[in-house]
Amino acid sequence: MTSVSSASPGLGGLRDVKNRLFGPLPDVAEEAGYEPDHPKRVGFFTDTSVCIGCKACEVACKEWNTLPMDDSHGERDALGLSGMSYDNTGQLGANSWRHVAFIEQSRAVDLPMPTFGRPGDDRPHEHGIPAPDSGDLDSTAKAQASVLNIEALSEFDPQTGQTGADKQIRWLMSSDVCKHCTHAGCLDVCPTGALFRSEFGTVVVQQDICNGCGYCVAACPYGVIDQRKDDGRVFKCTMCYDRLTDGLQPACATACPTQSIQFGDLDELQERADARLATLKSQGVETARLYGRDENDGVGGDGAFFLLLDEPEVYGLPPDPIVTTRDLPAMWKAAGTAAAMMIGVAVSAVLGSRRR
Amino acid sequence: MTGGITSPGAGWRQADSGPATQRKSGKRRKRGGGRNRGEVAMVDDVEFTSYYGRQIVKTPVWKSPDVPLYLFLGGAAGSSSILAAVADFTDRPKLTRVGRMTAAIGSLLSVVALVHDLGRPERFLHMLRVFKLTSPLSVGTYILSPFSAAAGATAAVELLGWFPRLERFGGIVSAIFGGPLATYTGVLLANTAVPSWHAAYKQLPFVFGGSAMAAGGGISMIFVPVDEAGPARKMAITGAAIELAVMHKVETDHGILSEPFHEGRPGKLMQAAKTTTAAGAGLAAIAGRTRVGAIASGTLLAAGSLLTRFGVFEAGIASTKDPKYVVLPQRERLAAGTNEHASTVTR
Numbered sequence: 001m002t003s004v005s006s007a008s009p010g011l012g013g014l015r016d017v018k019n020r021l022f023g024p025l026p027d028v029a030e031e032a033g034y035e036p037d038h039p040k041r042v043g044f045f046t047d048t049s050v051c052i053g054c055k056a057c058e059v060a061c062k063e064w065n066t067l068p069m070d071d072s073h074g075e076r077d078a079l080g081l082s083g084m085s086y087d088n089t090g091q092l093g094a095n096s097w098r099h100v101a102f103i104e105q106s107r108a109v110d111l112p113m114p115t116f117g118r119p120g121d122d123r124p125h126e127h128g129i130p131a132p133d134s135g136d137l138d139s140t141a142k143a144q145a146s147v148l149n150i151e152a153l154s155e156f157d158p159q160t161g162q163t164g165a166d167k168q169i170r171w172l173m174s175s176d177v178c179k180h181c182t183h184a185g186c187l188d189v190c191p192t193g194a195l196f197r198s199e200f201g202t203v204v205v206q207q208d209i210c211n212g213c214g215y216c217v218a219a220c221p222y223g224v225i226d227q228r229k230d231d232g233r234v235f236k237c238t239m240c241y242d243r244l245t246d247g248l249q250p251a252c253a254t255a256c257p258t259q260s261i262q263f264g265d266l267d268e269l270q271e272r273a274d275a276r277l278a279t280l281k282s283q284g285v286e287t288a289r290l291y292g293r294d295e296n297d298g299v300g301g302d303g304a305f306f307l308l309l310d311e312p313e314v315y316g317l318p319p320d321p322i323v324t325t326r327d328l329p330a331m332w333k334a335a336g337t338a339a340a341m342m343i344g345v346a347v348s349a350v351l352g353s354r355r356r
Numbered sequence: 357m358t359g360g361i362t363s364p365g366a367g368w369r370q371a372d373s374g375p376a377t378q379r380k381s382g383k384r385r386k387r388g389g390g391r392n393r394g395e396v397a398m399v400d401d402v403e404f405t406s407y408y409g410r411q412i413v414k415t416p417v418w419k420s421p422d423v424p425l426y427l428f429l430g431g432a433a434g435s436s437s438i439l440a441a442v443a444d445f446t447d448r449p450k451l452t453r454v455g456r457m458t459a460a461i462g463s464l465l466s467v468v469a470l471v472h473d474l475g476r477p478e479r480f481l482h483m484l485r486v487f488k489l490t491s492p493l494s495v496g497t498y499i500l501s502p503f504s505a506a507a508g509a510t511a512a513v514e515l516l517g518w519f520p521r522l523e524r525f526g527g528i529v530s531a532i533f534g535g536p537l538a539t540y541t542g543v544l545l546a547n548t549a550v551p552s553w554h555a556a557y558k559q560l561p562f563v564f565g566g567s568a569m570a571a572g573g574g575i576s577m578i579f580v581p582v583d584e585a586g587p588a589r590k591m592a593i594t595g596a597a598i599e600l601a602v603m604h605k606v607e608t609d610h611g612i613l614s615e616p617f618h619e620g621r622p623g624k625l626m627q628a629a630k631t632t633t634a635a636g637a638g639l640a641a642i643a644g645r646t647r648v649g650a651i652a653s654g655t656l657l658a659a660g661s662l663l664t665r666f667g668v669f670e671a672g673i674a675s676t677k678d679p680k681y682v683v684l685p686q687r688e689r690l691a692a693g694t695n696e697h698a699s700t701v702t703r
Contacts, residue, residue: 021490022697023697024599054589061651084406084408085408087408090410091410093624098644101407103407104370104371104372105368105369105370105371106368106369106371107366107367107368107369118420129381131422146578154511159498166516169371169537170368185549188386188488188490189490189491189492189493189547190488190491191486191488191493191494191496191497191550192479192483192485192486192489193482193484193488194482196636197495199417201639209479209482209485209668210473210476210479210482211474211475211476211479211480211483212474212476212479213473213475213483213493214416214417214418214473214475215491215493215548217414217416217417218413218414218416218417218418218548218549219412219548219549220413220414220549222412222413223411223412223413223414223549225414226414227417227475229417231475232474232475232476233475233476234475235665238685271655277702285641288588288703289701289703290701290703291700292700293700293702294698294699294700294701296697296700296702297697297698297699298697299694299699299700300400302700305492306627308693308701310368311405312701313404313405313406313407313412313679313687314370314405314406314407314702315407316407316408316410316412316679318682318683318686318688319414319683319686319687319700319701320415320585320687320689320690320695320699320700321686321688321700322697324546324547324548324554327546327547327554327557328492328543328547329492330491330557330558331542331543331547331558331561332489332543332558333561334539334542334543334557334558334559334561334562335536335539335540335542335543335561336536336539337564338535338538338539338542338561338562338564338565339535339538339539339561340535340597341534341562341565342434342435342438342534342535342538342539342565342568342569343438343535344590345594345595345598345661346435346438346439346442346569346587346591347442348590349439349440349573349586349587349588349591349594350439350443350446350448350587350591351446351585353586353587353674354586355472
């Protein structure tokens, strides 16, 4: 059996390695104690620009890992609609290791008045629905009146009762997952060694060790790992550790029909992501950006990183996550000083009091 | 289709009018007649975005009252053990005895609270399979275990009257671990992604250390005759002063992350804690030399410490439930550009 290290980078022995708690680490597995011949670090590149929100990843993950059913608040064996969008998974948690976020956005479109033809008709029609007779000034009204006109329906906002002709709608979809951070807060704070760094550079919970102390839940800057209430232990994405050891890809990446979820060696994925970002930029998608790609960020870079089309918080991701243990040396110093202060106060309290 | 994503900036907004997806940070003023003392330095009313108003970091699964009670008991036990050891050297047998008993009972109850909080209590011993400096809970286990063993043994031999020399030795061992036991719990809370706890990481150990001295000193004041309780009184008053002063910094220094200490249930708990602690310290200074005054002020000081632990605990919990406490401070530090690290977003 391969020896497994549950020591976090902060305790890597006597070797002189920098950035144990913070900053880029060229080889996380070696830092965790593996021999240099360990496999390369693997990861996910989730390209949300091609995600279609099919949730095949969620289903594949649930099936392979036999995750129980829960509702959008993580309540076990409950069937519930979130009531907010097509997303009824709601969040990552103990029972959902992939979560497809679904964001519906609109924006006002500045249009010259009066219009010839309905605004937007000059756009190429990808939907294959023929534009209603252009050039007619009343076409908007006509289109609204026609129940069969799908485009008119989609642009008519029943809540405000106004035509959406000056409004565009878009959907953002993104399959969220555990980030398998270079500096993983969960791994750092685990007091039992149940969380460990695998030879693939991923972060995995050993279910036979976890005693459910819950520290990792509070320490994750992304809110990924959670406790299964009736079980007591914590659960999160293992990047299908069992499949990796058998030379297979993780279930979600296998199931993804659009290659939105790409699995592979992390350095290769990073190159691919950089190329994809450049392509999108050259096509005019100015809002495209990579998230968790930079190894100089607050967690030393993510093992699972993303291409997003809007700000991270729109997807429920923190805009500037920092591994909490970055500040731990300062915290221990404060605790040590405070403990010394207590002794000082107690001694002076005794010395300052008159003997009986 | 790229039609929707081509324009830069683009002005996209959450489409529905669903639950608080794009909203103001909610500059709230204290309602009604509160005094101006403790008024929060509110951040400007900034708009921020979230994923349908859902929280970003997870709420800790730590149970209440287990954990806040543990914070209190560990603190009281730790400071009592120090007091007992110093009192032992200066020949104050009653103060020594009460301190040792408090340390023993407090630490044993701490262990119970800590084990009960585990999702799998029967696996408590798994805590001892590794030692990790990066995990305050691991370090804490190796503080609490020797402390409770030493404090328990010291109290036992004192009660039984066996091996008087061992008594002093056990008392010293528990006193060595007593300070760390009381202050590491600040690190335990601060070393998390919980916004309002982490922001106060330099202060929480001092808050808890001060609070521990107020509790330990207060408990000793209740049980020790006044002529011997001078050190307990002094330690309790000093501890209460430290607790109040540093807690004031926690409540005012961290912008929006100080807000949870003022609002809702945690706000009420903190207010009650401050009032009780201040009243206890004042009463101890004025009437601590009378038996009745000592009992009353000691009780108030211990209760104030307990309320502080509950208030700090619940304020942290509250700060995880609103995404604004994650998004706004992180946006602020990105905008300020004061980070030593790069942005996680590559544009």
